[in-house]
Amino acid sequence: MSVINTNVNSIVAQNAATVSGRSMAKAMEQLSTGKRINTAADDAAGLAISSRATSQIRGLDQAVRNANDGISMLQTAEGAMVEVTNMLQRMRELSVQSANDTNTADDRAYLDLEFQQLKAETDRIISNTQWNGVNVLDKTFTNNTTAGKFVFQVGANANQTISHTIDVFGLGTNDGSGASISATATEVTAATASTIEVSTLTVAGTYAAGDKITVNLNQNVFQYTVTDADAAGGSNTVATNLAAALDLRFEDGFEASVSGAGVVKITLDASAGTTTGNSFTLTAGSTDGEWDDIESLSILTQATSNTAVSTLDVAVASVNKARAEIGAVINRLTYAADNLTNVSQNAEASRSRILDTDYAKTTTELARTQIIQQAATAMLAQANQQPQSVLSLLR
The missing domain is CATH 2.60.40 (Immunoglobulin-like)
Structure with a gap:
């Protein structure tokens, strides 16, 4: 049928060019952004899944940093305890020396001078050791009404935590109240x-x-x-x-x-x-099993020196226990951080399979749509030439 007003072949070619052009534009967008899903229209369910995966991945990555911060804080506390232990050991050594009756009263007074200075420095370290502006050894930090308790957020979701209470007491603090x-x-x-x-x-x-x-x-x-x-x-x-x-x-x-x-x-x-x-x-x-009456200790006599030895034994044992607990929590946080890193890696791989562009597949699609687009354009030109044949009938 020879008609002029309605060029069906041209319309078919136009529609084909529109469809192939849309596919080509989508392929070019995916190749340009590196993402298979750029709008919800591309894959509604995939967009929701990848968005949740993004929340998990970013939460996991932050949790890794939280765990490492917790390790750093505990290492700071444990490092201070090393020096506290060293000074307590030296104080005990001085006490044992002073307990010997080969020392005169003057000798014991000289020994007590160092003893008192070490005691003051031990108290100062416990009171002043900080991480990020927070005291970590004197139990002044309070979380959920528990003195000295630190809670580390080591998960992507709420309440995925590891907690630890640092039980080191200042000198002269008797934790048992009339026990x-x-x-x-x-x-x-x-x-x-x-x-x-x-x-x-x-x-x-x-x-x-x-x-x-x-x-x-x-x-x-x-x-x-x-x-x-x-x-x-x-x-x-x-x-x-x-x-x-x-x-x-x-x-x-x-x-x-x-x-x-x-x-x-x-x-x-x-x-x-x-x-x-x-x-x-x-x-x-x-x-009392903790730091009982250290503030009042002296080694000026044999009796007080013997008392100091017994009291310092309790103090050293207390610090050793606290250091052992901190070491255990540091190891736990290290394993937690490693696990979080592994989970984050697998979550990123899962999200990539949903969200990212497959370049091999998409470049093939781009080449296909470009060829079809060129062919559609050529056919549209041919279709537009067909009405010219009607003119031969009018001659």
Whole structure:
């Protein structure tokens, strides 16, 4: 059919050129940006997935930096503790030297001069060691009402944390507030061996982690160290856990249980073949397990020097424990950072498969659309020439 007003072939060629032009423009955009998805119209679901992956990746990368910052802070604290340990060891050395009666009063005074200076410097380091403006050793930093507790955000999402409390106390700080323990033995005597003795330990006062409770049962000494959980639960929790520990320790012939608020009941089991008689001896006491009365120490006499040795032993053990805990957390944070890096790497690879342009495929698509675009243009020119043939009919 020969027509002029409606050139169907031209319209077909125009549409083909439009479609191929759109495909070519999309391929050029992908090649220019390096992204397969540039708008939501390109892949709506893929855009949402890649956006969530981006949030995770950026969160993971920041968490790695957080973990490394935490390592740096703990290394700063541990480095200060190294010097504290060195000075405490020197103070103990001076105490041992001063305890020797070959020293005169003047000699001990000279030794005490260095002792007091080291004590002051130890206190200064504990009070002034900072990281990013925050004191890290004196427990003045408070997070969630817990003194000395640092929480490190080591995940891409909320509450993915590692926490650590640095339990190093300043000189003269007695963490146990009136902690005490008393032992009251109630002996029951009777003519028969089946009658047994029941004795009690009353745990009273406020305890803190590191406090020591010593129980002497029939010349067998058992020492219980109060834990963080015990201290948080109060004297009743201390009594409960002490009873469990005693029951395990003195399992031959004795039973320990809780029989009231802060009261540990110890019963002689006469039926046990290893036990004879119906009574036993029981004594108990408690000591503060942390930095007790260091501020008041001196080595001016043999007696005070011996006291200093015992007190400094507790202090050195406390710092050693704190350093060991910090070292363990540093290792944990290192592994956490390595894991976060690995997860971030895999997440980036996953996002790349969704979001990034496949250049081999897209350049092939560009070449295809360019050829089709050129062909469509040529055909459009031919279609526009077809109406010219109608003129021959009008001659």
